Amino acid sequence: MTAPTATAPQAAVTVPAEFRPATFALRDTWFPLVHSSDVRRRPVRRAMHGEPVILSRDGDRIRATDDLPGAPPALRRDGEFTGGTGEYPVVERYGYAWVWYGDPEHASADLLPSVPHIPIEGMPRRFQGSIVFDCTYELICENLLDLTHADFLHSKLTGDSLSEDDVVEVKSTSETVTMIRTAHGRPIPDMQKSLVGDAKTQDIRVVTITHVRSGVCLLHGDFMPGMDIRMLHPVNPESRTRARTPVTYDPQRMPGYARALFPYTAHLVGRQDNWAVRSQNDRYLQPGGQRDLSSRFDKAGLRYRRVYNELVTRQLAGDYSYLADGDPGRDVSEELGVTPGS
Amino acid sequence: MTGTTTGSSPAADHRTPARPRPSVGLPDAWWPIAHGDEIGRHPRAFRIGTRDLAVYRDLQGVVRAVDDSCPHRRLPLSMGRITEDGHLQCAYHGWCFDGATGQCTAIPNLSRTERVPRGIKVAAFTTAENLADALGFGLRTRIAGAAVGEPSGEEPDGGTTMFDAVLADGLILVWTGASEPPDLGPLAEAQSSAHTVDGHTVTGTVLVRSAYTDLAEALVLNPGATLGLSGLLGAGPEVSAPVVRTGGSGAGATVTVERSRLARDLPRLATYEDASRRVVTCATTLSATTGLARMAVEPSGRHGGCHVLAALTPVGRYRTVLRWRATSSGTGAIVRSTLAAASSVRRRLIRTASDVPEAVADSVTTTVDDGLEALRSLRPAESFQHTQGGTP
Numbered sequence: 014m015t016a017p018t019a020t021a022p023q024a025a026v027t028v029p030a031e032f033r034p035a036t037f038a039l040r041d042t043w044f045p046l047v048h049s050s051d052v053r054r055r056p057v058r059r060a061m062h063g064e065p066v067i068l069s070r071d072g073d074r075i076r077a078t079d080d081l082p083g084a085p086p087a088l089r090r091d092g093e094f095t096g097g098t099g100e101y102p103v104v105e106r107y108g109y110a111w112v113w114y115g116d117p118e119h120a121s122a123d124l125l126p127s128v129p130h131i132p133i134e135g136m137p138r139r140f141q142g143s144i145v146f147d148c149t150y151e152l153i154c155e156n157l158l159d160l161t162h163a164d165f166l167h168s169k170l171t172g173d174s175l176s177e178d179d180v181v182e183v184k185s186t187s188e189t190v191t192m193i194r195t196a197h198g199r200p201i202p203d204m205q206k207s208l209v210g211d212a213k214t215q216d217i218r219v220v221t222i223t224h225v226r227s228g229v230c231l232l233h234g235d236f237m238p239g240m241d242i243r244m245l246h247p248v249n250p251e252s253r254t255r256a257r258t259p260v261t262y263d264p265q266r267m268p269g270y271a272r273a274l275f276p277y278t279a280h281l282v283g284r285q286d287n288w289a290v291r292s293q294n295d296r297y298l299q300p301g302g303q304r305d306l307s308s309r310f311d312k313a314g315l316r317y318r319r320v321y322n323e324l325v326t327r328q329l330a331g332d333y334s335y336l337a338d339g340d341p342g343r344d345v346s347e348e349l350g351v352t353p354g355s
Numbered sequence: 356m357t358g359t360t361t362g363s364s365p366a367a368d369h370r371t372p373a374r375p376r377p378s379v380g381l382p383d384a385w386w387p388i389a390h391g392d393e394i395g396r397h398p399r400a401f402r403i404g405t406r407d408l409a410v411y412r413d414l415q416g417v418v419r420a421v422d423d424s425c426p427h428r429r430l431p432l433s434m435g436r437i438t439e440d441g442h443l444q445c446a447y448h449g450w451c452f453d454g455a456t457g458q459c460t461a462i463p464n465l466s467r468t469e470r471v472p473r474g475i476k477v478a479a480f481t482t483a484e485n486l487a488d489a490l491g492f493g494l495r496t497r498i499a500g501a502a503v504g505e506p507s508g509e510e511p512d513g514g515t516t517m518f519d520a521v522l523a524d525g526l527i528l529v530w531t532g533a534s535e536p537p538d539l540g541p542l543a544e545a546q547s548s549a550h551t552v553d554g555h556t557v558t559g560t561v562l563v564r565s566a567y568t569d570l571a572e573a574l575v576l577n578p579g580a581t582l583g584l585s586g587l588l589g590a591g592p593e594v595s596a597p598v599v600r601t602g603g604s605g606a607g608a609t610v611t612v613e614r615s616r617l618a619r620d621l622p623r624l625a626t627y628e629d630a631s632r633r634v635v636t637c638a639t640t641l642s643a644t645t646g647l648a649r650m651a652v653e654p655s656g657r658h659g660g661c662h663v664l665a666a667l668t669p670v671g672r673y674r675t676v677l678r679w680r681a682t683s684s685g686t687g688a689i690v691r692s693t694l695a696a697a698s699s700v701r702r703r704l705i706r707t708a709s710d711v712p713e714a715v716a717d718s719v720t721t722t723v724d725d726g727l728e729a730l731r732s733l734r735p736a737e738s739f740q741h742t743q744g745g746t747p
Contacts, residue, residue: 165449165463289430289447296429306426306511308462 031304032318034151034297035253037325038062040094041115041333042226043125043341045247048141048259049075049105056081060251061114064092066101068110077101077112107245108135108261115333124335126229129346130243136261142276143259144283148294150228150250151321153258156286157221157230157246158192158313166285169203170278171234183313184348185320188339191348192221192313201239204278208267209238220349221313224341225320228256233349241265242275243351253298258283376516376533377422379404382735383532384606384644385539387666390558390678391525394418396499398443400433402670403529408518409433410527413454414441420529421457422516425450432515438500451503457517459510461503525558525680526666537606554661554684555692559583559699561677561708565716567669568734570677571646573715574665575612575726578639578650580620581712582679583702584695587661588650589635591617599725601733608643608733612726633658639726643733659685677712 046059047068056069067078076082078100079092094114095101102113102120107128113120135141146153156162160181163171177198184191197216201209209215215236222231228248235241243263248256264275307315327333335341346352379386381404388401389410398411400423407423409432423431425445434446442451442460451461519530523539530536559582563570573581579588598613619631636655641648646667654660661683668676683692702708719727 159448161463162448166447289434292431292434293429293447296424303424303426303429305428306459306513308427308511310462311427 032297032322033300035149035250037328038114038250039226039321039324039328041119041124042113042224043104043111043120043229044114044227044249045107045109045229045245045259046077046112046249047110048138048143048261049108049110049135050138050141052110059112059249059257061112062250063252064094064114065090066112068103068112075103075105075110077103077110106133107131108141109247109259119333124341126224126227126231126341127344128231128245129344130231130233130349130351131245131261131263136263139273140262140264140276141259142262142279143257144279146256146258146283146287147254147291148256148287149253149298150248150256152290152293152297153248153256153286154223154225154228154230155314155317156290157232157248158190158223158317159311160192160194160219160221161310162289166289167282170205170282171202181310181312183316185316186338187320187323187336188224188226188341190223190225190313190317190320191345192223193348194219205236205239208240208271212238215239218350222345222348223317225317225324227341231345231349233351235350240267240271240275254294376518376531377406379406379531381531381669382606382644383530383534384642385521385528385530385536386645386668387526387647387678388420388529388668389527390560390680391418391522391527392558394527396437398433398435398437400431402668403531404669407431407433408529409435409443410520410529411437411443413437417454418520418522418527419443419454420518420520420527421452421454422518424515426459426513426515436500438503440502440504442503444500444503449503452515455517456514458514460506462510463503524664525556526664526678554659554682554688556680556682557692557696557699558678558680559696560679561703561712562670563675563677563709563712563716564673565675565713566673567646567667567675569716569719570667570675570712571641571648572719572727572730573712574646574648574667575610575639575641575730576719576722576724577616577715578637578648578663578665579616579635581715582663582665582677582681583699583708583711584663584679584681585619586691586694586698587681587683588637588652588663589614589616589618591620591629591631594634597724597726599729601729606644606735609640610643610726610729610733611638611640612729613638614726641730643730644735654685657686659683659688659691661691 044061046066047057051057052068052070052075054070056067059066059068065079067081069076069082079090079095080099089099091097091099094117096117102117104111104122104125106125111125176196179196182193195218198214199217201212201215215238217236219234220232228250230246230248232244232246245261246258248258251257260279262276264272386403388403388408394410394412396412398409401408401410408420409423410418410420413419421432421443423433425432425447427445427450428447430445430447432443432445435444438444438451441454443454444451449463450459452458453460519536521528577590579585579590582588593614593616595615600611602609602611613636615634615636617629617631618633618635621630623629635652637650637652639648639650648665650663652661661681663679663681666678670676681695
């Protein structure tokens with residue numbers, strides 16, 4: 014059954030003034046909890062907003078349960094989102110086991126995000142990686158929408174803030190936030206110099222599409238000349254101090270050895286990010302926190318906070334539906350700047 | 356301002372802070388937060404009461420203390436660095452802040468025409484540095500960041516929160532009140548007194564699991580044992596009743612207690628005389644509000660004198676950082692200073708540095724003493740907010 018679709022409410026939505034991550038679990042969404050290839054007969058444990066999920070392979074299908082297989086009935090959890098069956102709805106797509114967090118009656122494969130730059134069967138295992146961050150997932154989503162931090166924290170890989178022009182464009186629906194950053198004439202970052210020949214500068218178009226409800230992020234970084242990086246970057250909320258990101262990479266326009274090594278750079282880049290976000294986390298979890306100052310480069314993050322707060326407000330009122338503009342399965346190829354199947 | 360500062364006086368630099376100064380859960384006062392030599396060009400995190408501060412010296416050597424949270428995305432500013440043109444720069448997005456006012460002065464990508472200035476180069480924290488951090492070393496460059504230039508005019512009106520800081524007698528003191536900071540008061544006296552003493556100086560720092568009010572009472576009761584400086588101040592049984600004097604009022608109230616006691620607290624066999632009979636007379640003057648104390652022992656006979664400054668920094672309800680600075684003079688000053696330093700290092704290495712201070716602090720609740728009663732009568736009521744379950 015498909016989750017009910019509604020039109021935008023007529024009354025003005027009261028948006029919470031303060032961004033308070035990790036205080037509400039947005040529900041009725043799919044979480045790509047684990048790479049399908051990592052699920053075998055031996056159970057794998059993951060979590061969604063603190064709820065344990067045990068994944069195991071049963072023949073050709075993946076089962077996601079809230080207890081270990083074979084747990085005595087008297088000891089079973091009988092969680093809210095398994096409808097009395099002990100099993101979460103599961104779908105395999107893009108190389109992941111997607112698990113439904115919400116009313117099982119509302120689970121529908123139509124609500125899976127469209128990921129046009131990753132094959133529907135997923136990438137080979139060597140292009141997959143899993144990074145764990147010591148913070149709540151909302152901070153990672155903001156981090157991925159905020160690319161000025163990359164100029165400062167990951168400048169060796171993605172380049173610093175020098176450029177002839179630097180434009181950030183932000184779009185949003187009731188479910189997603191899209192950030193498109195376009196810059197020209199940027200100096201070649203150290204780690205890309207071997208890819209660009211004699212070129213001294215490069216143009217970039219970097220896109221992040223964030224599904225606010227699930228934290229699933231689609232990224233496409235087009236560095237011309239230079240590398241072309243396509244990523245499916247889920248940000249799964251495990252707890253208030255832990256977010257797991259089972260990432261799929263599709264690096265292009267680079268030699269075979271660089272393509273093979275690229276997924277490992279995630280542990281350097283992720284470590285740099287974790288260095289920052291784990292220190293941020295406590296300060297965002299404490300009630301009565303300060304109001305943040307922002308510049309115009311933060312508009313994607315601020316839009317994320319607004320969409321997040323609007324979703325929280327709706328779900329607090331018992332409305333878990335997807336609005337007409339919020340179809341997660343809509344085609345985003347044009348926004349990402351990719352040709353499906355390319 | 357009577358305190359010795361490095362560079363220009365903080366009071367002279369004092370302007371309206373960019374944000375209202377938050378409460379630290381302690382009475383308004385100049386609170387010590389660090390030894391002077393703990394602060395350099397690289398910001399470091401220090402805690403006072405319920406707040407974390409990033410403390411550093413700017414290019415002129417003036418000590419600056421700032422709320423340890425970037426107003427942009429709340430990253431600790433102690434993770435940042437100083438730029439070549441003297442701004443405090445956050446490590447996450449490179450926002451820069453003026454050291455005197457806390458005003459945001461630069462955002463690296465910002466310019467009036469969306470054209471990023473060519474002068475900005477923000478290759479900040481390299482992979483190697485973060486690898487070191489990943490391995491647990493927490494190493495970061497101490498090289499100043501590149502200059503960020505003049506403000507573009509599009510920075511936010513706000514900024515971060517600065518605290519008035521001053522270097523006095525080797526201690527970094529921070530004013531925690533919302534109002535204009537007053538003169539140093541009793542500390543100025545301590546400073547002038549200490550500076551008249553020529554001698555050999557040693558310092559020590561120890562984290563004590565005790566409320567700062569109890570530890571202040573321990574300093575009044577037995578400073579030699581509390582500081583681990585029995586050779587300098589004496590730590591044995593008292594040989595006469597203490598002489599207690601009080602002075603000042605309000606935040607400037609002090610209590611002075613003069614005690615004569617045996618130098619060593621050695622075990623005594625039944626009713627026989629003590630094995631050590633050297634008597635040390637130590638005068639302790641302590642601020643009733645902050646517990647900042649100075650101890651003086653005048654030279655006598657073949658024993659030289661010494662001056663000790665002890666500072667308490669509350670960092671939690673039952674956690675206090677105890678810092679001391681001892682200056683010995685006269686006969687055997689080098690030997691006594693060396694022994695004091697060696698004893699301090701030995702206790703730290705074998706992890707017993709806080710044992711005796713905690714034991715003395717625990718004993719004050721059951722001890723009847725004129726000095727303690729005088730201190731309790733002078734202490735402001737809000738001192739207990741931090742230690743007795745009140746939300747600081």
